[in-house]
Amino acid sequence: MNPSREDTRVAIVGGGVSGLALATFLHLSGVACVVLERRERAYVEMRQRAGVVEARGVRMFERWGLAERLLGGPVAQSIDYRIDGASHILEMAAEDGSPGRFCTQQMLVNNLLRELVDARAGDVRFGVADVVIRNDGEGRAQVLYTDAGGAHALDCDYVVGCDGNRGVSRAAIPHGVLAKTSHEFGYAWLAALVEAPVAGHPVMGVSDRGFVAQLPRGLQRSRYYLQCALSDTAQDWPDQRLWDEIRLRMGDAAIANVVVHDKEVIPLRSVVHAPMQHRRLFLAGDAAHLVPPTGAKGMNLALYDVDVLGQALVAAVREGDTRALDAYSETVLPRIWRYQEFSAWMTETMHDAGDPAQRGAFRRMTARARLAALFDSPAARRLHGEFQRGTA
Numbered sequence: 296m297n298p299s300r301e302d303t304r305v306a307i308v309g310g311g312v313s314g315l316a317l318a319t320f321l322h323l324s325g326v327a328c329v330v331l332e333r334r335e336r337a338y339v340e341m342r343q344r345a346g347v348v349e350a351r352g353v354r355m356f357e358r359w360g361l362a363e364r365l366l367g368g369p370v371a372q373s374i375d376y377r378i379d380g381a382s383h384i385l386e387m388a389a390e391d392g393s394p395g396r397f398c399t400q401q402m403l404v405n406n407l408l409r410e411l412v413d414a415r416a417g418d419v420r421f422g423v424a425d426v427v428i429r430n431d432g433e434g435r436a437q438v439l440y441t442d443a444g445g446a447h448a449l450d451c452d453y454v455v456g457c458d459g460n461r462g463v464s465r466a467a468i469p470h471g472v473l474a475k476t477s478h479e480f481g482y483a484w485l486a487a488l489v490e491a492p493v494a495g496h497p498v499m500g501v502s503d504r505g506f507v508a509q510l511p512r513g514l515q516r517s518r519y520y521l522q523c524a525l526s527d528t529a530q531d532w533p534d535q536r537l538w539d540e541i542r543l544r545m546g547d548a549a550i551a552n553v554v555v556h557d558k559e560v561i562p563l564r565s566v567v568h569a570p571m572q573h574r575r576l577f578l579a580g581d582a583a584h585l586v587p588p589t590g591a592k593g594m595n596l597a598l599y600d601v602d603v604l605g606q607a608l609v610a611a612v613r614e615g616d617t618r619a620l621d622a623y624s625e626t627v628l629p630r631i632w633r634y635q636e637f638s639a640w641m642t643e644t645m646h647d648a649g650d651p652a653q654r655g656a657f658r659r660m661t662a663r664a665r666l667a668a669l670f671d672s673p674a675a676r677r678l679h680g681e682f683q684r685g686t687a
């Protein structure tokens with residue numbers, strides 16, 4: 296049977312944070328678009344991930360006039376760098392009054408769905424399968440997909456791949472066009488979502504037993520991250536082992552066992568695929584790059600990509616001016632590499648300074664010297680703060 300045929304300006308594959316943010320901006324700008332998401336809405340609404348929208352992202356939502364509706368969380372004030380159990384509180388708020396916001400990715404995604412789908416009748420199609428991108432001719436592009444109603448073909452001017460690291464968009468770019476640059480850090484994090492809020496400041500900790508962090512994930516919950524071996528699985532970390540290890544690494548015997556909702560092992564790696572475009576197909580967010588979560592930059596880079604790409608698409612569709620679109624990849628890559636550098640710096644500093652078996656006594660002492668500079672040197676602290684806030 297022939298697929299049903301439809302037409303739009305921009306087809307967005309993937310309805311995660313980047314796809315929904317881009318669709319919201321295009322919708323506000325009067326550019327027709329359709330989002331194709333393989334999961335059902337309830338699943339997308341439940342997915343837990345990042346926790347901080349940096350100052351640059353806050354300003355982007357302010358420009359759209361949606362900051363108060365989309366970003367519910369409190370201002371991101373400070374982080375407790377816990378070194379061998381001793382606290383060093385670093386302020387995150389900028390002197391110019393442009394802080395980030397503690398807003399979980401889940402909260403942002405839910406608010407985007409409410410804004411785009413419920414309030415503005417934006418076109419997000421959940422539960423689609425078999426997405427195929429046709430982007431090889433001189434003419435327009437086409438996205439084929441199936442859903443419960445059968446097979447469909449969506450003709451469009453542009454396709455944006457917002458479908459994450461394991462999506463289909465990147466694979467639709469012919470072999471030899473993209474160059475992959477990547478780095479494996481050699482260790483992983485056990486991520487555990489727990490039924491307890493952060494008491495006081497979010498923590499990034501270093502001890503002889505390795506890295507530990509506790510970051511806010513909403514008003515009632517937080518997520519602990521513990522450095523672990525790449526070969527570990529969640530089954531290697533029963534709850535009692537998890538809590539014993541958290542108390543030791545935090546240097547706080549008073550931390551109580553509470554309900555653990557899920558555990559996941561995340562290998563730490565950095566990846567950039569470039570260029571982030573081919574003909575009428577553009578990649579944004581995790582589809583094009585991954586950063587280790589230490590710098591809290593993954594979601595923020597995804598938002599940066601769609602900020603630049605959204606404006607370029609509007610200029611192309613509304614004014615026929617494709618200059619910004621043609622320059623998309625070279626425009627966003629410098630910030631992507633700055634954030635890769637910051638995330639790698641944070642990752643290596645926080646891990647080398649901990650377990651001496653990791654990279655040896657010399658690296659441990661130089662990493663600790665870097666941390667000491669953060670606490671003691673106003674210049675080092677200022678630069679670090681700029682990266683944390685996304686204003687660097």
Ligand code: RFL
Pocket residue numbers: 308309310311312313314331332333334339344345346347400423426457458459460461462463486561579580581582588590591592593594595596597
């Ligand atoms: P997403 O959010 O993964 O969305 C991709 C969407 O595409 C859909 N999809 C498809 N749809 C149609 N057809 C297909 N064939 C499809 N294949 C996939 C998926 O169902 C999904 O809905 O990617 P996006 O939009 O690029 O956003 C990137 C961010 O999600 C990611 O960078 C962050 O979550 C990374 N990250 C963090 N970032 C931060 O800025 N700060 C943090 O503190 C932070 N912590 C984290 C994180 C990522 C984590 N995970 C994923 C391991 C903590 C964790 C645990």
